[in-house]
Amino acid sequence: MKNDILKHKLVPDHTILSKTEMNKVLKQLNIHQEQLPKIKSDDPVVKDIGAKPGDILKITRKSHTAGKFVTYRLVLE
Amino acid sequence: MKGILKKISQINFGLLSPEDIRKMSVTKIVTPDTYDEDGYPIEAGLMDPRLGVIDPGLRCRSCGSKGGDCQGHFGHINLARPVIHVGFADTIHKILRSTCTKCGRVLLTESEIIDYKDKLESKLQNQESITTIIKEIYTVARRDKCPHCDEEKEEIKIDKPISIVEGNYKLTSSEVRERLERIQEQDYLFVGVNPEVAKPEWMVLTVLPVPPVTVRPSITLETGERSEDDLTHKLVDILRINQRLKENMEAGAPQLIVEDLWELLQYHVTTYFDNEASGVPPARHRSGRPLKTLAQRLKGKEGRFRSNLSGKRVNFSARTVISPDPNISINEVGVPKMIATEVTVPVYVTKWNIEQMKEHIQTGPKEHPGANYVIRPDQRKIRVYDETKEAIIEKLEPGYIVERHLKDGDIVLFNRQPSLHRMSMMAHEVKVLPYKTFRLNLCVCPPYNADFDGDEMNMHVFQTEESRAEAKSLMRVQEHILSPRFGGPIIGGIHDHISGAYLLTRLGSDFKEEDVLQMLKKSNIPFPERQKGDSWTGKEIFSLLLPESLNMVYKAEICRKCDECLRQECKNDAYVVIESGQLKTGAIDERAYGAFSGKILDSIVKDYGTDKAREFLDSATKLAISGIMKRGFTTSTADEEIPREAKDRIEELLSKSESRVEQLIDAFHNDELESLPGRSLRETLEMKIMQVLGEARDKSGEIAESYFGMDNHAVIMALTGARGSMLNLTQIAACVGQQSVRGGRIERGYSNRTLPHFQVGELGAKASGFVHSSYKKGLDPLEFFFHAMGGREGLVDTAIRTAQSGYMQRRLVNALQDLSVQPDGTVMDNRGIVIQTKYGEDGVDPAKSDYGKVADIDRLIDEMRIKSKVGK
Ligand SMILES: [Mg+2]
Ligand SMILES: [Zn+2]
Ligand SMILES: [Zn+2]
Ligand SMILES: [Zn+2]
Numbered sequence: 001m002k003n004d005i006l007k008h009k010l011v012p013d014h015t016i017l018s019k020t021e022m023n024k025v026l027k028q029l030n031i032h033q034e035q036l037p038k039i040k041s042d043d044p045v046v047k048d049i050g051a052k053p054g055d056i057l058k059i060t061r062k063s064h065t066a067g068k069f070v071t072y073r074l075v076l077e
Numbered sequence: 078m079k080g081i082l083k084k085i086s087q088i089n090f091g092l093l094s095p096e097d098i099r100k101m102s103v104t105k106i107v108t109p110d111t112y113d114e115d116g117y118p119i120e121a122g123l124m125d126p127r128l129g130v131i132d133p134g135l136r137c138r139s140c141g142s143k144g145g146d147c148q149g150h151f152g153h154i155n156l157a158r159p160v161i162h163v164g165f166a167d168t169i170h171k172i173l174r175s176t177c178t179k180c181g182r183v184l185l186t187e188s189e190i191i192d193y194k195d196k197l198e199s200k201l202q203n204q205e206s207i208t209t210i211i212k213e214i215y216t217v218a219r220r221d222k223c224p225h226c227d228e229e230k231e232e233i234k235i236d237k238p239i240s241i242v243e244g245n246y247k248l249t250s251s252e253v254r255e256r257l258e259r260i261q262e263q264d265y266l267f268v269g270v271n272p273e274v275a276k277p278e279w280m281v282l283t284v285l286p287v288p289p290v291t292v293r294p295s296i297t298l299e300t301g302e303r304s305e306d307d308l309t310h311k312l313v314d315i316l317r318i319n320q321r322l323k324e325n326m327e328a329g330a331p332q333l334i335v336e337d338l339w340e341l342l343q344y345h346v347t348t349y350f351d352n353e354a355s356g357v358p359p360a361r362h363r364s365g366r367p368l369k370t371l372a373q374r375l376k377g378k379e380g381r382f383r384s385n386l387s388g389k390r391v392n393f394s395a396r397t398v399i400s401p402d403p404n405i406s407i408n409e410v411g412v413p414k415m416i417a418t419e420v421t422v423p424v425y426v427t428k429w430n431i432e433q434m435k436e437h438i439q440t441g442p443k444e445h446p447g448a449n450y451v452i453r454p455d456q457r458k459i460r461v462y463d464e465t466k467e468a469i470i471e472k473l474e475p476g477y478i479v480e481r482h483l484k485d486g487d488i489v490l491f492n493r494q495p496s497l498h499r500m501s502m503m504a505h506e507v508k509v510l511p512y513k514t515f516r517l518n519l520c521v522c523p524p525y526n527a528d529f530d531g532d533e534m535n536m537h538v539f540q541t542e543e544s545r546a547e548a549k550s551l552m553r554v555q556e557h558i559l560s561p562r563f564g565g566p567i568i569g570g571i572h573d574h575i576s577g578a579y580l581l582t583r584l585g586s587d588f589k590e591e592d593v594l595q596m597l598k599k600s601n602i603p604f605p606e607r608q609k610g611d612s613w614t615g616k617e618i619f620s621l622l623l624p625e626s627l628n629m630v631y632k633a634e635i636c637r638k639c640d641e642c643l644r645q646e647c648k649n650d651a652y653v654v655i656e657s658g659q660l661k662t663g664a665i666d667e668r669a670y671g672a673f674s675g676k677i678l679d680s681i682v683k684d685y686g687t688d689k690a691r692e693f694l695d696s697a698t699k700l701a702i703s704g705i706m707k708r709g710f711t712t713s714t715a716d717e718e719i720p721r722e723a724k725d726r727i728e729e730l731l732s733k734s735e736s737r738v739e740q741l742i743d744a745f746h747n748d749e750l751e752s753l754p755g756r757s758l759r760e761t762l763e764m765k766i767m768q769v770l771g772e773a774r775d776k777s778g779e780i781a782e783s784y785f786g787m788d789n790h791a792v793i794m795a796l797t798g799a800r801g802s803m804l805n806l807t808q809i810a811a812c813v814g815q816q817s818v819r820g821g822r823i824e825r826g827y828s829n830r831t832l833p834h835f836q837v838g839e840l841g842a843k844a845s846g847f848v849h850s851s852y853k854k855g856l857d858p859l860e861f862f863f864h865a866m867g868g869r870e871g872l873v874d875t876a877i878r879t880a881q882s883g884y885m886q887r888r889l890v891n892a893l894q895d896l897s898v899q900p901d902g903t904v905m906d907n908r909g910i911v912i913q914t915k916y917g918e919d920g921v922d923p924a925k926s927d928y929g930k931v932a933d934i935d936r937l938i939d940e941m942r943i944k945s946k947v948g949k
Contacts, residue, residue, distance in 0.1 A: 029903060035911050066919035 005044055012061030014045050017072075022056050025072055039073040046075055053077045091274025095284045102153035103127045103139045106287050109316035111295075111305065123312050128152050129289040149289025154316060156283055157323040158339045159250045160346045161239045163354050165280035170235040172268045172277055173256055175218030178243075179228040181259030183267045184218040190267070197266055211269040218267075237356045239347060249336075250343065254281040285346065287312060307368040311349040311360065318342045393420050393538040399493075400529050402516035403702055406695050407568060408554045410491050410505035411516025412483060412536065414445055417509045420538045421449050421480035422487055428475050435470045437481045445482060445509065452478040483507050483538060488545050490537040490552070491517075493525040497886065500524035500560065500567060504552035519574070520694055521554055523672035524567050555691040558682050561924035566679050569672035570698055573710070575799035576790075577701030578619070578665040579635070580708055583787075584650045586615035592707055593618055600699035615704070616660040622697050623658040623677070624685050628943040629936075630654050631676045634667040634798040657947050667798030670697055674798070683927075716791035717810040717853055719784045727777045727811050731849055734773035738766050738842045745840075762840070767815065767822065770847050774814035778807030813848035813856070816867035822846055823863055834859060 005011055017025065026033055033056065039046055041053050051057060055075045063069035108122040118124035127138045129149030137147040161169065175184050185193065193214060200207045221230050231244045241248045248256075257277040265272040293306035305313075322338040348360040351372035359367040375381045395416045402411050426434050440447035441463045451459045451469050454476040461469060473479075483489070487507040496502055501524070510516055515534055522528065539545045550556075560567035570578065580586065588596075593613045597604060602621050609617070632642075636651035644652050645662045653663025655677070670678040670693075682690040744750045745762045752761045782803060785792045794800045808814065816823060823846035829837045835844040843849070846863035850856050856864055895907040902920050904913040917923075919931065927933040 029911065029914060030901065031909070031911060035905075035909050037911060063918040065917050065921065066915075069915070069918040071914050 006048060011045060012059050014049055014051075015058045015060075016049060016051050017056045017058055021058075025056065025058075029072075033074055036072055036074040038076045040076050051075050089271075089274055091271065092276070092279040093286065094276065094279050098151075098153050098284045098286045101151050102286065103150040104152045106152045106154050106312075106316065107320070109313045109320065111309065111313070112303070116303075123287065123309055123316070124290060124295070125152060128287070129291050131291060131294050147291070149291035151289060152287035154285045154287055154312075154319060156285055156342065156346075157319050157326060158342065159254045159281045159283045160285075160343050161241075161250050161253060161281050163239055163347045163350050166235065166237075166239045166241075168269070169253060169257070169277075169280050170233065170241055171215050172260070172270075173241060173253070174233045175215055175268060176256070176260050176264070177223040177226060177228055178230065178256060180223060180226040181256070181261055181264075182223065182225045183214075183260075183264040184220045184223060184230070185214065185267060186224045189217065193267060207269075211267075214267050214269075238354045239343065239357075249339075250281055254278050254283075257281065282346065285315065307362070307370060308349070310362070311345065311368060311370055314345045314360070315342065315349060318345055391537065393540060395420055395536045396533055398514045399517055399527060399532050399534050400514040401519050401522075402510075403519055403698065405508055405516060405518055406506075407518045407520045407691060408506050409508045409518065410489065410536070411510040411514075412489070412507050413513045413515070414509055414511060415513060416536070417483040417507070418443070418445055418447065419449075420483055420536075422483060422538060423452070423478050423480050423540055426473060426475050426477040426479055431473065431475065434477075434479045434481065435473060437479060438466050438470050438473065441466055446484045448479050448481040450480040452480070483509065485509055488539060488548050488553075490539065490548065491515075491534060492537070493527050493532065493534045495883070498524075498560075498562065500557045502552070503554045503557055504548040505554060518695075518698075519571055520568050520672070520698060522571060523569070524557060524560075555687040558678070558687060558690050558694070559924045561922070563673075564923045564926040564928045564930075565673065566670075566675045566682065567672055569675040569678050569694065570667075570670045570701065571672055572799050573705055574698045574701045575667050575671055575797050576710060576794050577705030578669065578697070579793060579797040579799075580710070581615040581701060581704035582619050582660065582665040583615065584664070588613045588615065588618065588707070596700060596703040596707070597621070599703045600696045602696050602700065618704075619665055619697075619700070620658060620660045622693055622700065623655060623660065624681065624689065625658040627655055627658045627677075627680065627684075628940045628947070629676065629680055630939045630943065631668060633663050633665075633669070634671075634674070635664060635796045654943070656943055664797075666796075670694065671798055683925075710790055712790045712794065714809070714853060716789050717806055719781050719810050723780055723784050723811075726780050730776055730780065731773055731812060734769050735842050735847075735849075737769050741765050741769070742840050763821065766840075766842070766845075770815050770842055774812050777812040778804070781807045781811035809852045811851050813850060813852060813860070813864065816846040816848055816863040818846075818866055818870050823866060825866075832859065832862070 006014075022033070036056065039057060041047075041051070046057070049057075053075050057073045057075065059071050059073060061069055061071070104121060104125050104127045106121055106123060106125065108119055110119050110122050111124045112122075113119055118126055127150060129139065129147050130137045130144040133144040135144050136142070137144070137150075139150045140147055176182065177184060183190070193210065196210055197207055200210065221232075222228070223230060234242045236242050236247070241253055257280065260268070260277055262272050265275075265277070268277070270277055288308065293308040295303050295305045295309065297303055318338060318341050322335065322342055325335055325338060344357065345360070347354060347357055348368070349370055352359045352368050352370040353373065353376075360370075361367055373380075378384065395412075397413065397416065405411055424430065424434060434448070437446060437448040438451065438461055442449045442461050443463070448461050451461060451473070453459065459465075459469065485506075485508055488504050489507055490502055491505045492502040494501075503521070503524070505517075508516075515536065517525075517527070517534075525534070527534065539548060554568065558566050558568045589611045590609070590613065594604065596618065605621060631653050633651040633653050635649055636647070637649055639647070639649075642652070645654060647662075650662065650664045653665075653669070653676075654661040665677075668674050668676050678690060678694065681693050741750070741762060745758065750758055750762060750765075752758045753764065756764065785806070787793065787796075791801065791806055792803075795803050795806055818825065823831055826832055830839055831844060831846070835841075843859065846867070848856060848860040848864055850860055896904055896912055897907075898904055898916045902915050903911055904916050905911055921929075921931055923929055927936070
């Protein structure tokens, strides 16, 4: 039996950004997408949500300092 | 100092071929003598003028540049017989062991060769290390028969450090070289040699490079005698033996004599490279001191790497012992006059300051606010002497730079090692003082972690306007009162500042006006307009320091955590209320303005700025000191004295607990003890004993405490947080308690007992390190021994912890040093890669936060409540 890893409490919420959202985020941070933190395409979560190399994931996780924190990762080959 | 900026993309390490050595050489060296009778260097000797010049007055015969600009030129010595290079003896041995004596091929089968070639080439392509594969080849290629020509292979051993032995026959260096020459270029890679930069036979020297004289300068002693560098001595030895060997060989001397000389030449060349090679007696100077040859120049703590490249001595710095000065500001540092006349500040001469600079030069290099050097617009540096100062003043005009002495108000960098956080290097204002120690305000001891038991500190003088400006705005002591570590003050009152403030402000502390004015004058506090006559309370005096709009409530350090807090009516006076800058109730102690926990200080920095905070701290500490001086404050073991009655009670309590332990042990032996869940019977017993004895110590402490009053100076220090703890006091007065090693009672020592004074298997309190006595009464020999065991563990632990955390810190700093917070709050590294989209995920600067939080809501509400009450 395979558990749904996305439901595990230690796995934060990953969502794939649309093209327009991607541009908005990059513009807001004033960076090129290569400057973002990376995530490998063979990462279990990436495989599970079906993200492709070049996609940007929006990761929402719990934070000790801020309560909730949103960060972004670029999916690598 | 202008250089060309180039990025290093690759470094190749290789060997110098004999041809390379001859090509870079400017002359062949033959004569072992250095100078002739007239003191001139001999041609073709070790001091040949073509090897470079040191004297700035002379020109180099090889490159034509003046001494100082010429970095020197190599020469060479042709060795009469080849000699093994010590540094490569191991490699030579490994190579000879894995190659065939007859055909020179590597001892791998054809298929292995193809296999390893593939592996090596792919590693090289990816620029990965090939050492593991080479090591593997060295083991695989240890065959006793050559796979290529079937030649039997004898075992080759190395007789440290440099003898290569085949079977029982010691190979000569020539034979070793011949064998290495036999190896074919196609096999070089398998034995770890890069054919592009080296050949194996180059590891056996036929020609020796002679380093330029600049590398081994001779020194002239006061007596006029010349003393040569150790390397020169060694080269003289080599040349002398080399010459004798050559003569003997040419004269057809017996083989035995030639071999002896050859051996000697090998010895001299070996010690020339490394005079600490194992198995070789070190070459010594006439005085018996071992010579410092090439390897010794580089190796170890005093070697070129660790002492000259990784760490350098710098100019415009000073180091001396520190001592306290409660009269200077936290922003200041007392600099001894002797240092102030030695380290200088460069000042650009302008038409506005030229008169002042002339005055400095007039004062000369020996008197205090003088000057040591003048730099002309053509960058020539001229030393100021009393004889020349008039002439220098004549010529001085805008555009010159005067290196004047350090004087009051200059900004310097002050540092104490280990520099673990940014507060270990802070900018101070100079105050030139007599005597020979650096003086610092006691409030800056915590950030530097300094005390005055012989600590030394370093001072650096800024040399540019930019650095001074930057230091003044970013590094000044007052800018570091709040620590980024926990968002509270790290600079603050310590020791007597705390007990002094408590004695000044506690209930019933009243002062005559005369005393008040004296204290205020001493602390630089302006006299209040309204005179109060002779009825000043300490709280009123302290209130003069507080900003008028300050409102706050907090519980002081002396709070005994009563079950129900009586607030303003607290009988310990521990509930501090400040209304509109007036201290209404509560005594001032560590929680008010102590380092690490000062609430009032914290509030003043955050709400009124660092200037106000510095003023507050300077005045408050002085006020506390004058307060403590009005009364007098001392401590002795008399403070830990308790009445006979208390001693009897403690004795009774302890003996009761000890018999309770005996009961537990009996129950254990009679199998009547019930084990706790998840514990063995033995563990249960141990836990219960620990608990009983722990309680016994605590209760004995409580008994002692109940006889201590607030008129006891040791108790005042412990409760206000000035120094020491109640545990320290009760251990002195009542009972020291259980000693532990590895978190448990003491078990180690003899088999099944701690000491031969006890029965085998004895489990009682005394036998496992319970110290029944107090420090004041004194420990008996057994207790003393157990106490020493526990104490030693503590020392070892701290020693290990500092070493481990030091290494961890080093690695963390190396990994994080290039990260920076951008103006928009993102954290990036030096390539612009985003590390965090918001610093710390909440964007809070911990140094500016309320103990790590954005804001302390409870505190804000409390303040507002008082404010509104005062308003009405
Ligand atoms: Mg010390
Ligand atoms: Zn030269
Ligand atoms: Zn062979
Ligand atoms: Zn209370």
